[in-house]
Amino acid sequence: MNYFLSEEQEMIRDLAEQIATERIRPVRAELDEREEFPWEIMKDLAQSDLFGIYIPEEYGGLGGGILENCVAVEQLARACIGVATSFAASGLGAYPLLLFGSDEQKQTYLTQIASGRRLAAFAVTESGAGSDVSAIQTSARRDGDHYVLNGTKQWITNGGESEIYSVLAITDRSKGPRGASFFIVETGDPGFSFGKKETKLGIRASATRELVFQDCRIPADRLIGREGLGFVIAMKTFDKSRPGIGSLGVGLAQGALDLAVEYARKRVQFGKPIISFQAIQHKLANMAIKTEAARALIYAGARYMDTDPADASKIAAMCKVFASDVAMEVTTEAVQVLGGYGYMRDYPVEKMMRDAKILQIYEGTNEIQRNIIGQELNKEYGRLKRSFF
Amino acid sequence: MHIVVCIKQVPDTKNVRIDPDTHTLVRQGVESIINPFDLFAAEAALRLKDRHGAKITVITMGPPQAETALREVMARGVDEAVLLSDRAFAGSDTWATATALAAAVKKLNPVDLVICGKQAIDGDTAQVGPEMATFLDFPQAACVKSLDLADQHHLQITRQTDEGTEVWKLPLPALITVVKDVGEPRVPSIKHKLRAKKAAIPVWGAADLELAPEQVGLAGSFTQVVRVFSPPRRSDRILLEGDATQQAEQLYDLLKAAKVPGI
């Protein structure tokens, strides 16, 4: 289908597809097997300028928006969402700076992130604070012209690999939801170290690691925005990043559909290619319908999100929840279409099914997304003050 | 430093067929690609540029469509491009091709280094680079697998030969042809793609190169194609399968069965 992308958007899509085909697809199984961070591919992506897609030109980026980012992420995800997650997580780490950083902070960090010289990461989750972000314990205490951070962040994507971390910490416990703030912590800051690297079901090329802050001293100008803006920054960041998780889902679903259709045309049972069986055709049809519907939602949602709308949270959540559910369903069906071969490591679809699950969990579980959508509906209809009965 | 990279557009040999009657390549419907070795030539130039700074100009002699190949190389960071295109160039053999390319290098003067691919995957002669060097009176090294500036005026290279590797220092200006070991060609970048898309690419004909019509094209070619034929397909081949150990065992059995002396 034609989504009427501009010439530049098509250029981004085609280049991302080229990288996915030439550089990611040939090594994805090996990266998965070895749980190895894809540094070579990160270098290719840096060379390609794709790390700068959503960063303004004045900071060395391409000056695009969420749509451009989604278009690229989708193509990378078609080959491997472990790699695509590593790419996208740098964007997640960059958004707090992009949205609330000072000009000096942007000049320093966004230029590095745009060039791909350094990766970024986003650190909110802790052992006791997953869906309930307000339960975080990591603290930041002002000490002269420094802040001192203490606490442990858990399951941080790109942990240990990236060098720029956007970290959420409590600056004033008495202020409740207004008591948290975002800071930039760099690899090498005193008192900052990495803990356990996780072993995972899927997206094994992506690094997931603990960040440990033990009297970690950072200059006061590493505060992003103002003290107390932490939760606002987190929410605004998610509004920007969640369509990108949706495009991870669309790309993954498309990748699984590509393989399932190709396989079904070739695999012969009972003397016929299995695609001639209606049961298989219907499966493939449903996979294709859902994938296209998810893509349509992501492209429309991303375009809309680039206009900074008032109901961003609701639409961003819809993009994330729908496309990630589609990815889970489509990859599971792809394994079914490939039968026993689909279950084997020799074929790429079992990895896709393992990979898909994370999309329903990270960046806010799908239950939390539905909570957000439900709460927004409640508010919206409350404001309408009219009846449809 | 000014580096000139020579690239050739070739049919994608993965999909190419030979016409059984005329014994020539069936070019219809076959996608053109950049000769793979020439992407390595461009990469070698780009790595020198990354390390020492340089201006890189890419040139090709070919039909007007060859312009897309030039833009593709520019999208990886090459600065400028020139297309050598003229009806008079049609039918050029390696001599006539090298004549035109060498004339273009002279016109681009000053040039410190010319980099070609080891050979083109269609013509396959590996002659164009060495012939150009001769016409330009440049020192040359073929099949270069690594290179760097030794100093301001010298290039140090390692070249692959059947006997082993050789290390040479060439005074600049020089010409080299490269093999794949020089480094995996980088991916294009969006910024360079945008620049390449807008770049004006001059087209030079024989007159621009101050070459007489009889020096180029069919008229300037010494090669006379007497006969072209497809070698008969050999059917007496066995493809060994399995891992290395299994293959070695099968090979041993075959050699033994063939009564090869000493086995």
Ligand SMILES: Cc1cc2nc3c(=O)[nH]c(=O)nc-3n(C[C@H](O)[C@H](O)[C@@H](O)COP(=O)(O)OP(=O)(O)OC[C@H]3O[C@@H](n4cnc5c(N)ncnc54)[C@H](O)[C@@H]3O)c2cc1C
């Ligand atoms: C048996 C035979 C028959 C032939 N018959 C004909 C014929 O009938 N008609 C005809 O027109 N030609 C013919 N040719 C010539 C040949 O097809 C090429 O046109 C020749 O110019 C280039 O030689 P090559 O492809 O072997 O390149 P090589 O010498 O193998 O190429 C080496 C390098 O030189 C550079 N290079 C080569 N060509 C170009 C170019 N055009 N532009 C820029 N850089 C380049 C590249 O860097 C390349 O990697 C014939 C050749 C042979 C061997």
Ligand SMILES: Cc1cc2nc3c(=O)[nH]c(=O)nc-3n(C[C@H](O)[C@H](O)[C@H](O)COP(=O)(O)OP(=O)(O)OC[C@H]3O[C@@H](n4cnc5c(N)ncnc54)[C@H](O)[C@@H]3O)c2cc1C
């Ligand atoms: C591979 C991976 C990478 C990650 N990367 C990052 C990262 O880069 N940065 C970062 O900060 N975090 C990251 N996370 C953390 C991730 O965002 C959290 O795992 C996620 O928010 C859910 O938290 P939890 O795992 O503690 O689950 P819990 O919050 O304990 O939830 C458990 C279950 O209860 C449900 N649930 C909880 N509360 C509600 C509710 N109110 N209503 C309905 N259902 C509810 C959940 O939906 C879920 O099904 C990552 C996690 C993983 C697994």
